[in-house]
Amino acid sequence: MTFRTFLLILALSIAACEGNSAAEHAAPAPAADAARFVSFVWSGAVTPGSATVKARLLEEGARARLVVSSREDLSEPLYTEYHAAAASRGNMVAFTVKNLKPDTVYHYAVEVNGRVDKDRQGRFRTFADGPASFRIALGSCAETGSNHPVFDTIREREPLFFLHMGDFHYEDLHADRQSAYRGAFDRVFASPRQSLLYRSVPVVYMWDDHDFGGNNSDSTNPGRKAVRLTYQEYVPHYPLPAGQGDVPPYQAFTVGRVRFVVTDLRSERSSPDLLDDSAKTMMGAKQKDWFENEVRTAQEAGQLIVWMSTPPWIETPGRGSDRWGGYATERREIADFLRQNHIDRMVMLAGDAHMVALDDGSHTGYATGGGPGFPVLHAAALDRPGSIKGGPYSGGTFPNRSRKGDGQFGILEVQDDGGAKICVDLSGWRYEGDTGGVSQLVELKRCFPVPPLQAGTPPTSGAPPS
Numbered sequence: 001m002t003f004r005t006f007l008l009i010l011a012l013s014i015a016a017c018e019g020n021s022a023a024e025h026a027a028p029a030p031a032a033d034a035a036r037f038v039s040f041v042w043s044g045a046v047t048p049g050s051a052t053v054k055a056r057l058l059e060e061g062a063r064a065r066l067v068v069s070s071r072e073d074l075s076e077p078l079y080t081e082y083h084a085a086a087a088s089r090g091n092m093v094a095f096t097v098k099n100l101k102p103d104t105v106y107h108y109a110v111e112v113n114g115r116v117d118k119d120r121q122g123r124f125r126t127f128a129d130g131p132a133s134f135r136i137a138l139g140s141c142a143e144t145g146s147n148h149p150v151f152d153t154i155r156e157r158e159p160l161f162f163l164h165m166g167d168f169h170y171e172d173l174h175a176d177r178q179s180a181y182r183g184a185f186d187r188v189f190a191s192p193r194q195s196l197l198y199r200s201v202p203v204v205y206m207w208d209d210h211d212f213g214g215n216n217s218d219s220t221n222p223g224r225k226a227v228r229l230t231y232q233e234y235v236p237h238y239p240l241p242a243g244q245g246d247v248p249p250y251q252a253f254t255v256g257r258v259r260f261v262v263t264d265l266r267s268e269r270s271s272p273d274l275l276d277d278s279a280k281t282m283m284g285a286k287q288k289d290w291f292e293n294e295v296r297t298a299q300e301a302g303q304l305i306v307w308m309s310t311p312p313w314i315e316t317p318g319r320g321s322d323r324w325g326g327y328a329t330e331r332r333e334i335a336d337f338l339r340q341n342h343i344d345r346m347v348m349l350a351g352d353a354h355m356v357a358l359d360d361g362s363h364t365g366y367a368t369g370g371g372p373g374f375p376v377l378h379a380a381a382l383d384r385p386g387s388i389k390g391g392p393y394s395g396g397t398f399p400n401r402s403r404k405g406d407g408q409f410g411i412l413e414v415q416d417d418g419g420a421k422i423c424v425d426l427s428g429w430r431y432e433g434d435t436g437g438v439s440q441l442v443e444l445k446r447c448f449p450v451p452p453l454q455a456g457t458p459p460t461s462g463a464p465p466s
Contacts, residue, residue, distance in 0.1 A: 036058065037057055037113065037117070038055055038058065038110050038112060038117045039056040039057070039091075039186065039189065040055065040056055040198075041054070041055040041056075041108075041109075041199050042189075042203055042236060043124045044202050044235065044236030045096075045202075045236050045237055045238050046124055046127055046202045047126070048102035048103070048128065049100050049101075049126065050098045050100060050126075051096075051236075052095065052096050052097075052236040053066055053097070053108055053110075053122070053236065054094050054235070055110045056092050056093075056186070056234075057091045057092075057112060059091075059112075060086065061084060062085045062112050062113055063112070063113060064083055064085070064093050064111060064112045065079055065081060065082045065083070065111050066080040066095035066108055066109075066110060067079060067110070068097050068100075068106055068107070068108045070105065070106055070107070074107060074118070078097065078099075079111075080097060083095070090178065090230070092233045092234055101126065102127065102128055103125070103126060103127070103128040103132070104125065104126050105123060105124075105125045106123065106124055106125070106126065107122070108122050108124075109121040120195075120199060121199075122199035122200060123199075123200055124202045127160070127255050127256070128255075128256055130256065131416045131417060131418035132255060132256035133256075133414055133416055134160045134255060134256070134413075134414050135157065135158075135159050135160060135411060135412070135413050136160050136161055136163055136411070137154045137161075137163070137409055137410070137411055138165060138349055138351075138377075138379045138411070139163075139164065139351070139379050139380065139382045139408070139409035139410060140165040140208065140310070140352065140380045141166070141167040141352070141354055141382055141384045142167065142194075142382035142383050142384065143384060144169040144184065145169070145194075146191060146382065147191045147192060147193045147194070148382065148383040148405075148431075149193070149407065149431055149433075149436070150407025150409060151197045151382070152196075152197070153409070154197060154201075155196065155197045159201055160255065161201060161203065162197065162202070162203050163204050163308060164204070164205040165206060165208065165308060165349065165350065165380075166212075166310045166351050167208045167209070167211055167380075168185075168205065168207065168211040169185075169187065169210065171184040171187075171210070172210055172215060173213065173214070174221060174223050175223050175226065176222045176223050176226055177223075177226055178233075180223070181223070181226055182230055182233075185234050203235075203236070204253075204260070204308075205237075206249070206250075206308060206310060207231070207264075207266060207267075207310075208266065208310040208351060208352055209322070209352075212227055212267060216272060216322040217266060218270065218272070219268055219269055221266075221267075228245075228247060228248070229245070232244065232249065237251060239251065241290050242287070242290075248268050248284065248287060254303070255414075256416055257302065257303050257422060258304045258305075258306055258414055258422070259298035259301075260306045260308065261294050261295065261298075263287065263307070263308065263309060264287065269282040269283075270327075272319075272321060272322050272327075273319070275319070276326065277329055278329055278333070280327055280329060281330050282327050282330060283330070292337055292341075295337075295343055295346070296341050296343075299341065299342070299344075302450045303450075304346075304414075304422045305345060305346040306346075306347050307346060307348050307349070308349050308350075309348055309349070309350050310351050310352050311323045311324060311350065312324060312325075312350055312390035313331070313350065313364060314359060314364060314392070314393065315389070315390035323352070328366075334366075335365065335366040335367040335368075336367050336371075338367065338371075339367040339372065344372065345422070345448040345449075345450065346374040347374060347375050347376075347377070347426065347446075348364070348374060348375070348376040349412065350376060350377070350378050352380065352389065353380060353387055354381035354384050354402075355380060355387060355389070355399045356378060356379060356397070356410065356441045357377075357388075357391070357393040357398065358375070358377050358378070358396070358426060358428060358442040358443075358444055359373075359375065359376045359392075359395060360394045360444055360446075361374050361375050361376075362394045363391075363392055363394065364376055375426060375444055375446055377410050377426040377427075378410075378428070379409050379428060381400040381402070382409065383407045384400065385403075386401060386402060398441045400430075404432070406430055406431060406432055406433045407430070407431040407433070408428065408430050408431070408441075409428075410426070411425075411426075411427045412424060412426055418452065418453050419452050420449060420450060420451070421447045421448060422448050422450050423445065423446070424446055424447075424448075425443065425445050426445075427440055427441075427443040428442045429441060
């Protein structure tokens with residue numbers, strides 16, 4: 001052994017002993033053999049300059065960091081800090097990437113114990129910093145672990161993000177233990193098609209009844225705390241106004257001049273069997289105050305409001321209904337608020353009912369004495385048997401034909417050039433299981449007047465993730 005070789009070996013040994021001081025800045029090894037350590041990855045909480053990626057590692061104590069690059073081969077990467085998997089957190093690790101460029105595609109992979117898992121490489125596009133035209137996909141209601149081709153169909157549309165409006169699984173859990181809810185997530189990600197979609201497209205997700213508790217579940221679900229905590233562990237989400245811990249995960253974010261308001265209409269709701277009066281609620285008092293403030297602020301800021309309400313809004317009042325018709329007093333209070341505050345730039349997206357359905361606003365005005373409505377698009381079911389709930393809908397209803405192997409979803413297209421209007425194109429789609437084709441079921445185009453941006457007006461952007 002030469003003296004030079006001896007010095008090289010000595011230097012490598014010292015670096016290995018120093019651990020973090022050397023490894024934190026070391027480039028990842030090129031071998032893609034970390035797959036045995038990573039169960040799944042997905043992204044969300046995207047803004048013009050940041051994103052969050054969460055991953056489940058298979059080995060407790062494994063150390064991981066995220067490799068991020070604007071190049072598909074992950075060259076010239078950025079690195080996050082290291083995080084270690086802990087069984088107390090379901091072996092989930094969360095990476096927040098900051099200082100990114102707006103409107104840019106980024107590729108990412110997880111490096112575990114020095115090896116990069118390129119088999120589970122993902123991607124996301126940061127939001128534009130200012131007025132923007134974009135496309136999102138939306139849907140709900142899929143059998144646990146479904147591997148339906150509809151998930152490939154959604155991915156191929158290359159949406160900016162996928163809005164999952166509930167019934168991520170159908171485990172109908174009432175267990176007061178996080179392991180049960182963690183297992184449900186794991187079974188969903190065991191689906192190759194779903195796993196590929198969720199690491200190829202950022203996800204915004206809110207539960208409905210079957211993935212929160214059981215059918216028509218409400219705040220009395222014994223597993224409420226467990227499912228809330230598991231949501232925060234597993235789901236890449238925007239900052240939660242209610243805080244952390246045993247809280248409802250409602251949230252809001254901005255893309256260009258569009259404010260998305262995502263409500264939790266399960267974990268705070270009263271039983272549907274109660275008398276329908278001012279005490280009966282889907283939102284709970286704090287969330288309702290937050291919702292009204294979000295909507296009022298967005299209207300004043302000249303933004304288009306997109307409200308994600310999981311259950312159907314249009315329905316005749318009726319005690320015992322799990323939909324807004326069973327909470328007609330609160331629905332009227334919300335409608336009165338919208339009219340009194342001149343909220344005239346809003347679109348609702350909804351799931352739950354296993355159908356595509358569209359209303360142009362003809363049947364959505366529930367304010368006292370009547371009032372203006374807003375468009376509603378229902379998008380379901382991703383693969384479940386068809387059903388029709390609520391109505392009437394001006395654009396008709398299209399229940400899923402599951403016996404033919406169909407799957408359904410929605411698309412929201414936004415066109416905004418920064419001028420005096422924002423236009424939307426709402427459409428419902430069906431993957432036809434008997435032919436393998438894709439057909440459009442319904443469509444509505446609508447433009448909303450907005451105050452044009454003035455010179456020197458700062459661009460809008462989403463809040464950075466927590």
